[in-house]
Amino acid sequence: MTNKEAIVALNMVNEIGSARLAKLLKFFATAQEILRAPEHRLIASGLNEKTAAKIRAIKNQDVEREFNLAKRLGLNILIQDDPEYPQILKQISSPPLALYVKGEIIEQDESALAIVGSRLASFSGLSLAEKFAADLAVRGITIISGLARGVDTAAHQGALKVNGRTIAVMGSGFNQLYPVENKKVAEEISENGAVISEFCLDEKPLNYNFPRRNRIVSGLSRGVVVVEAAQNSGALITADFALEQGRDVFALPGKIDARNSAGTNQLIKQGAKLVTCVEDILDEYNFKASAHPAVKNRIKNAIDANLNQGESALYDLISNQPVSLDEIAEGLNLDILQIFPMLLKLQVKKLIKPIAGKQYIRN
Numbered sequence: 001m002t003n004k005e006a007i008v009a010l011n012m013v014n015e016i017g018s019a020r021l022a023k024l025l026k027f028f029a030t031a032q033e034i035l036r037a038p039e040h041r042l043i044a045s046g047l048n049e050k051t052a053a054k055i056r057a058i059k060n061q062d063v064e065r066e067f068n069l070a071k072r073l074g075l076n077i078l079i080q081d082d083p084e085y086p087q088i089l090k091q092i093s094s095p096p097l098a099l100y101v102k103g104e105i106i107e108q109d110e111s112a113l114a115i116v117g118s119r120l121a122s123f124s125g126l127s128l129a130e131k132f133a134a135d136l137a138v139r140g141i142t143i144i145s146g147l148a149r150g151v152d153t154a155a156h157q158g159a160l161k162v163n164g165r166t167i168a169v170m171g172s173g174f175n176q177l178y179p180v181e182n183k184k185v186a187e188e189i190s191e192n193g194a195v196i197s198e199f200c201l202d203e204k205p206l207n208y209n210f211p212r213r214n215r216i217v218s219g220l221s222r223g224v225v226v227v228e229a230a231q232n233s234g235a236l237i238t239a240d241f242a243l244e245q246g247r248d249v250f251a252l253p254g255k256i257d258a259r260n261s262a263g264t265n266q267l268i269k270q271g272a273k274l275v276t277c278v279e280d281i282l283d284e285y286n287f288k289a290s291a292h293p294a295v296k297n298r299i300k301n302a303i304d305a306n307l308n309q310g311e312s313a314l315y316d317l318i319s320n321q322p323v324s325l326d327e328i329a330e331g332l333n334l335d336i337l338q339i340f341p342m343l344l345k346l347q348v349k350k351l352i353k354p355i356a357g358k359q360y361i362r363n
Contacts, residue, residue: 001060006031007079009063011097012200015051018094069201073174074190076101086110092219092245096198100174102186103194108165112142113281114217114242115158116235117151117227118260125151125228125260128252130158132225135278135350137164142193144169144221146213147182151227151235160188167220170197171205171213178205214238215245223248225281226272229263236263239272248284250275279350279363306349310334314342315362318352322359 001009010016010031016024021031027045028034034042035058042052070077078085078099088110089095115133117125129151133143137159145152147168159166168189172178174197177186186195198216199209214237218224224242226249229235239249251272254261268274275281307315310332317323317331328343329336343360346352353363 001032001035001063003031004077004079004081005063005067006035008066008077008098008200009035009058010055011198012058012062012066013051013054015047015054016097018097021097066201069175070100073201074102075174086220088112088222089216089219092215094215095219096216098198100197100199100201101194102174102196103167103190103192105167105194105196106165108140109142109167109193109220111140111285112144112167112221114144114221114224114238115151115155115227116145116214116217116224116238117229118233118235119148119150119152120260121150121154121228122258122260126154129154129227130161132227132252132278132281133158133166134162134164136281137166138162139278139282140164142167144217146171146210146217146234146238147178147186147189147195148234149179149182153182153185155227156185156189160185160192163192165193167193168195169213169216169220170195170199171210173197173199173201173203175201176204210234211237215241218242218245218247221247222285223250223281225250225252225275226264226267227252228254228260229267230259231262231266233263236267239267248273250281252276277350307346311342311345314339315346315351318346318360318362320362322355322357322361325358325360328360 010021024034024045028037039052039056042055043049078101080090080095084105085099086105113136115129117129133155137143142165143155143159144167145155147170156166156168166189168186177183189195214234218238218241224239224247226235226239242249249267249272251264251267251274253268253274254264313332317328325336328339350363352360354360
């Protein structure tokens with residue numbers, strides 16, 4: 001059995017995480033030796049009888065089945081030694097021993113933001129989650145969420161709507177995808193990012209798995225945006241993990257008498273940044289659009305899809321350097337009065353902004 005196979009085998013025991021494995025490796029030389037150790041030696045290393053018995057119960061054919069089934073499902077299994085394992089996730093206190101990945105994790109995903117919120121979100125909450133996700137994704141920022149009903153699903157769909165990247169973190173194994181109605185969404189996500197899980201393939205969506213999932217949602221992200229959350233909701237657990245991991249926390253304010261706004265409003269009281277538009281989030285970072293050509297093309301196509309030919313030509317003419325109104329008119333060979341409606345539309349879409357001296361730059 002290889003080191004990777006041994007670590008995946010140990011990952012099948014829920015009680016074994018990164019911290020526990022590190023202690024075991026001080027007692028045993030390798031992961032393979034842990035699996036070969038008799039029960040009394042495992043107990044001597046600090047494990048209780050129940051956990052020791054689970055390790056002893058692992059058979060080679062169990063591990064072989066796990067890898068074979070993962071291959072049939074089109075999954076890649078990563079451990080921390082693999083170069084594809086997300087570097088940002090290694091920074092948290094308890095990174096997953098293994099990640100089952102459907103899709104691809106790329107360099108752009110190091111600049112990611114999580115969007116989380118209530119499973120029972122209002123229409124307004126769902127709309128805002130989708131809008132924020134789309135506005136961020138079209139700028140080349142990867143959207144992370146938990147594939148749950150409500151805000152999570154809306155966030156994934158917002159990114160997909162503009163052909164942006166999104167990563168879904170599951171609270172169950174791939175053989176127990178939850179919720180089942182998100183199977184099609186999960187397939188779309190895997191084609192525009194990745195669906196990932198730290199759980200072995202047959203792990204059910206048990207309640208205690210979701211906080212573990214939430215630490216990965218925040219761990220993969222530079223910051224967490226909470227859209228709607230009641231008191232004691234899972235979204236607030238994700239925000240707590242974010243703070244522990246040194247990530248930023250943003251919250252959308254809501255009505256003071258709305259149940260799903262109680263948690264977000266409390267976060268703002270406690271110091272989370274109040275946000276009403278994506279610019280409030282982007283102001284905190286120096287995010288750059290990915291240099292990945294396919295991503296750049298998807299972003300440009302998503303922008304162009306909402307512009308007519310004249311507006312698209314105007315947008316191409318304006319850059320990060322100030323362009324005067326006269327230069328725009330000359331470049332388009334149009335009268336200034338013809339240009340004003342197009343300028344206004346691009347400003348409303350927050351694609352450009354005016355600056356002093358009747359000049360414009362990209363937003």
